Amino acid sequence: MWTLISATPSPYARKVRIALAEKGIPFTLQTEVPWDGTTVLPNYNPLEKLPVLILDDGKTAIWESHYILEWLEAKHPEPALLPPLSEVDDRLFAKKVEVLCDGVCDALVLCFFEKQRESQSKEWMARCAKLKQRSKC
Ligand SMILES: N[C@@H](CCC(=O)N[C@@H](CS)C(=O)NCC(=O)O)C(=O)O
Numbered sequence: 001m002w003t004l005i006s007a008t009p010s011p012y013a014r015k016v017r018i019a020l021a022e023k024g025i026p027f028t029l030q031t032e033v034p035w036d037g038t039t040v041l042p043n044y045n046p047l048e049k050l051p052v053l054i055l056d057d058g059k060t061a062i063w064e065s066h067y068i069l070e071w072l073e074a075k076h077p078e079p080a081l082l083p084p085l086s087e088v089d090d091r092l093f094a095k096k097v098e099v100l101c102d103g104v105c106d107a108l109v110l111c112f113f114e115k116q117r118e119s120q121s122k123e124w125m126a127r128c129a130k131l132k133q134r135s136k137c
Contacts, residue, residue, distance in 0.1 A: 001026055001027060001028055001056070002025070002026075002027045002028070002053060002054060002055055002056065003027065003028045003029075003030050003053075003054040003058075004016060004017065004020065004027050004028070004029055004030065004051055004052070004053055004054075005030045005032050005040070005041065005044065005050045005051060005052040005053075005054065006029055006030065006031055006032070006050060006051050007031060007032060007033060007034065007050055008031060009112075010050060010051065011104075011105040011108055011109070012049075012050070012051055012065035012102075012105055013050055013051040013065070015051075015065050015069065015101075015105075016051045016053065016065055016068050016069065017029070019068075019069050019072055019081060020072070022079065022081060023072060023076050023078075023079060023081070024079075025072075025076060027053075032050060034048065034049060034050050044061035044063065045061060045063040047063065047064075049063070049064075050063075051063070051065055051068060053068050053071075065102070066098065066102060069081070069098075082094050082095075103131070104131065104132070107128055107131040107132060108128075108132070110124075110128060111125070111128035111132075114128065
């Protein structure tokens with residue numbers, strides 16, 4: 001069975017978990033803290049980030065959430081999560097939404113790190129709030 005290295009609060013890992021569930025692909029969830037000294041992430045992803053999808057051989061690793069989704073769509077096309085290649089505009093629109101959602105995930109993660117700082121930048125937090133608000137439209 002495949003293994004997904006994930007962290008419960010990670011929006012990128014959630015995206016992949018949803019795609020695997022939608023496609024009905026069983027997987028083992030391995031929860032990690034990416035910045036913990038004990039993490040196995042460096043063994044699989046040179047960027048040391050999660051999510052990482054590890055295939056049956058225990059060695060082949062697919063990483064970077066948008067690439068994992070593209071890989072899943074290519075290798076397990078049914079059920080499709082994107083409009084077909086022939087529907088160019090619909091597919092491009094779906095990709096545009098994906099880019100927006102990834103940007104919102106990036107903003108959330110940056111907010112999270114800013115909140116860990118002893119003294120937070122008001123400007124930075126306001127920018128995060130603005131991006132979060134914009135993502136509702
Ligand atoms: N662009 C990456 C972002 C992944 C990412 O930033 N994951 C965070 C957890 S939410 C992480 O592993 N961070 C560890 C680090 O930055 O060292 C993706 O879409 O997979």
